[in-house]
Amino acid sequence: MRRQSTAADGQRRATVTDVARRAGVSTATVSRVLNRNYPVAEATRERVESAMRELGYVVNAHARALAGVSNRTVGIIVNEVIDPFYAYIARGVEREAALGGRLCLVCCTQGDPQRELAFIDLMHERRADAVVVVGGSIADRGYTSELARRARELDAGGSKLVLCGRPPLGEAAPTAAVEYDNEGGAFAITDHLLMQGHERILYLGGPPKLSTTRDRLAGHRRALELRGIAIDPELSQPGAFSRNFGYRRMAELLRDGPEFTAVFAANDVVAAGAAQALEEAGLRVPKDISLVGYDDIPVAQELRPRLTTVHVPLEEMGRQAVRLAVSGGDEDDWREPTTGALRLGTHIVVRDSVAPRAGRASRM
Amino acid sequence: MRRQSTAADGQRRATVTDVARRAGVSTATVSRVLNRNYPVAEATRERVESAMRELGYVVNAHARALAGVSNRTVGIIVNEVIDPFYAYIARGVEREAALGGRLCLVCCTQGDPQRELAFIDLMHERRADAVVVVGGSIADRGYTSELARRARELDAGGSKLVLCGRPPLGEAAPTAAVEYDNEGGAFAITDHLLMQGHERILYLGGPPKLSTTRDRLAGHRRALELRGIAIDPELSQPGAFSRNFGYRRMAELLRDGPEFTAVFAANDVVAAGAAQALEEAGLRVPKDISLVGYDDIPVAQELRPRLTTVHVPLEEMGRQAVRLAVSGGDEDDWREPTTGALRLGTHIVVRDSVAPRAGRASRM
């Protein structure tokens, strides 16, 4: 049987009604002191406030949301919270959300697109003001249309799907987007290597079909072509974004791969793995082989030599993602265009892992 | 004027009522197919399901929560999501929550206890099944009682406050707790240093009043005393948990501090900073000075030499925190004791940053 609201029930939480009764006022008045959005006599307010305190009253956010107030929540969906790339973006989202008095729902997909879709649904059910999906995606027909559908559903309800660090969904999908100049960063750091005389550069890591990898590889190749350097398919070794992949594949290639004088790791984590393999093979960075990464997460400064890499404004991306999505919360009369997009810049940060190519090939 | 529920309103979201009307059934039936917890005729179910699809219906979690269903949410409050110590615990919480079909609210206090209290309130308002507060705390009278009050409020509403990696609040506060053997880990690693002949060990970093620091220092001292080594206050240099602190203080002490042959950094991050200072001072680890850390986060394996440290089962702590708090969700008749506690073990992991003390003092 459904529990009746007998006042004698110790387990039941106090409600506005209880507070109102105790303070000898109406629920409307209680609501008013709760929201401080309407004048209430000083004496009344105090009575209500002590009633709340005595009863241990805590407002019910669900009832409030149901009654028409925004529930002040933004959702963020990442691969992995312990991966600094995602963690920094998450931090930006969380901070910006907190600034607006919002709480942050966080989910990890562990790389599973299905889980991502399911999480979007869960957040939609919770009526999040915005849901931010972070990181590269693979261009799958079915998946993309599922995502687009959710973007529409969310939009229809006044929420927003924000794409953070991934390509747009196409015209039909109302989304907001924050990107970073991924291709440009890859171009710049490749050019940096080129300027030091490296012509045989190994590109290592990153899931081959992921948009992130495609963009980085594109920038890399553009730089090569611009200098008139032929592209050797053997020097393109995508795979995964893990330290382990960097380590293993590097070791293999050192044993029986093509020659190269520099390595462009798809990200800093892969670079860390590669660095270890290089170290174990007795090769010195940068004397024997130059090494660069991407993302500029803290490990880049911890490696020895410190890693030259591409800085990505991760935290700022997170902040902008929520700003883009919830900025319209205040202005009522003028609807922003449904699709806002933003592209942040990247730049290389030169540290100690690149040196001019040695006179002779470093490997043979 | 309040928007009326005219069916012609394009912006309005579909509700059970809309679905019911469209499918030619009652809202009760819609609810039944939604929850699949009650028999519904196959044909009816299909009609309802297509109605939902056609309308783009998405259940409203708030309405559902209001109507008496758990909202399946757990909250976690940490200092900083980008700090691996917290990130790993958060990952455990998230994964365990996801296993139970729950979503995770995450907040960062940036070290401010006031913010922590405020976030607990926000999560309580959201009726989170559990709220996990992570990391050491400082023993402040007022703060502790505020926390205890919230523990009681939460408990009164059937939720739970979970202390993760911090000392209990005292008898009066109904909480669950997951600790790790902090003192024991510090004891063990100090003893490890002692076994290598080190007697002058610098303890570096960690906020002096934080419970975490106190416990680590206590274990450290117990090990020293057990070997009959007098405690030199000058060798105790707490301060902060940052890389920067480790770097700076280490550099200062190298310039004009006491003599020591080993450094026990309060955590791995501090150790990374100290390692850099040592490196810049031309001292070799472990030949000249031995160095150990605490936590065993990834950076420990990235440092060169790789860092000997204390492993803390971070992710497992997170998992257990939610398990402890929401396990009682199924059994109805028997209430668990309101205060569950759990203490997980720690152990040292020996890598390359410790060597036997050199014959002569390494510094002078």
Place this chain on the structure above:
DNA sequence: ATGAAAGCGCTAACAG
């Protein structure tokens, strides 16, 4: 197997 209707706790007209 299905429907009618009573809440769940709160907010916001509207009326004093």
Place this chain on the structure above:
DNA sequence: CTGTTAGCGCTTTCAT
């Protein structure tokens, strides 16, 4: 300045 009251969208008896 304060009270009355009608929902918000869903679940759940209780009937049928």
